[in-house]
Amino acid sequence: MRLHPLHPAAWVLDRIRDAGWHVHDLLVFTRASTLVLASRDDAPPVVLKAGFGSNHVLAELDEHTRRAAYGFYWYAEMTEAERALAREDFRHEVAITRAAAGAEHVVPLLEEGTTDRFDWYTMPYCSGGNFRPLLTTGPARDRHETATGLGILADVAEGLRLLHERGIVHRDVYQENILISDGVGLITDLGAARRTDTPRGPAARGPEVHWPPEYAASYDRATPAADVFSLAVLVYRFLCADIPRHGHSRLDAAPASLRPAISAALTPAPQDRPAMGELRDALRQAATPATALAQRGR
Secondary structure (H helix, E strand, O other): OOOOOOOHHHHHHHHHHHOOOEEEEEEEEOOOOEEEEEEOOOOOOEEEEEOOOHHHHHHHOOHHHHHHHHHHOOOOOOOHHHHHHHHHHHHHHHHHHHHOOOOOOEOOOOEEEEOOOOEEEEEOOOOOOEOHHHHOOHHHOOHHHHHHHHHHHHHHHHHHHHHHHOOEEOOOOOHHHEEEEOOEEEEOOOOOOEEOOOOOOOOOOOOOOOOOOOHHHHHHHOOHHHHHHHHHHHHHHHHHOOOOOOOOOOHHHOOOOOHHHHHHHOOOOHHHOOOHHHHHHHHHHHHOHHHHHHHOOO
16 A cells, blocks of 8 residues: 555555565554554565554654645654653563463464664454444344353453463553454553553553543552453443443343442452453353343343
8 A cells, every 4th residue: 555655654654665564554553653454475464563653753754744744643743752762662562462472362472573763563463353343233232242242352351361360461451452353352452561560651540431440549550450440341331332430320231140240340449359350250151142041131
């Protein structure tokens, strides 16, 4: 593919091509990174994530081109020091993703590399997209669709449980970070993740719909319980067509067997939430056809 030469992503794609990749499609272009569908030689396409987005790339353009490119993308230009810090953050993401190698239901790192201006890594292409479309069907979905969605969320719970076993907290569990491949759910994007033995990031973050309340004061020390809360928010949104508020007032829309697990996972105090394995088991049980049938009419 070829972008308009004034589009800021054009510079990134040109550098990726210089590194020997054939670019099939631009998937995501943000202020921090670029994701493309790319291939080399006769290998199948993969997703290449480059730690270089519009906030970085505009500094690479000459003054005239930079002014013209501004019209293509809203940005806040970074200083050299900020860009260097962003590069270190991306290298942290690569290292965490590498540390997750072999964990089932976690999108794996396939290959990694570096250029003079940015780093990159590749991961499999998941043709099933992300979880967002499953949130839009609402009450119209049938029993099979509900079971399918719960099965995907159970897969993700298992992926998060395995990350927790390795001392990794994801810290950004939401619909776009859940990918689907052949009906199987996988968690991706470890850019916000931290190792449980090392504080990382600011003390306070938020609010966001999928973030737990402790991010307001201890984001840098978030525990696996934070991922439990965030996944429970997504389960609630999927089943109840709303965000959890007002005492989980719409929880009756969820299967009866799953309601206690959702309610417990949404407890404000992290220490009072169940472990990720417990939420996974509840999701698996609710996703089975026999359970779904038994819940009908309750």
